[in-house]
Amino acid sequence: MSANPFLDATAAQMLAAVATRFPDREALVATDRRISYADMVREAQRFARALLALGVGKGDNVALWLPNRPAWLFAQYGAAMIGAVVVALNPRYRAHELAYILSIRACSRPSSSASPTRSSTRPRWPT
Numbered sequence: 001m002s003a004n005p006f007l008d009a010t011a012a013q014m015l016a017a018v019a020t021r022f023p024d025r026e027a028l029v030a031t032d033r034r035i036s037y038a039d040m041v042r043e044a045q046r047f048a049r050a051l052l053a054l055g056v057g058k059g060d061n062v063a064l065w066l067p068n069r070p071a072w073l074f075a076q077y078g079a080a081m082i083g084a085v086v087v088a089l090n091p092r093y094r095a096h097e098l099a100y101i102l103s104i105r106a107c108s109r110p111s112s113s114a115s116p117t118r119s120s121t122r123p124r125w126p127t
Helices: 011-021 037-053 070-082 095-104
Strands: 026-029 034-036 061-064 085-088 109-111
Touching: 011 037, 011 070, 026 037, 034 037, 037 070, 061 070, 070 085
Parallel strands: 061 085, 061 109
Antiparallel strands: 026 034
């Protein structure tokens, strides 16, 4: 039996390896679209570049407030590509629930869309 090639790989490295081997195969099938592994990597890289442009880096926490759609996975893998940590937020949370969660987690950038936008000042969430 051969050794597991993914034993020490990150999620982003595993996605890249599968995309290299099977670029045109379907990675996701959503209600409105089909996404190949190559497209999945491309979208994750796009999100990673957007996070880097916002100043997010390795070890930073990024809150994702997204519904269960492909964009959530693009954001998750994009954050993984740069070493950022995702803090998943339920889109059904109410304002007081979000305030509580963000007060106990240090988040560099909350993101409520698949394309993060830069705020005028970097939010500093209480630790």
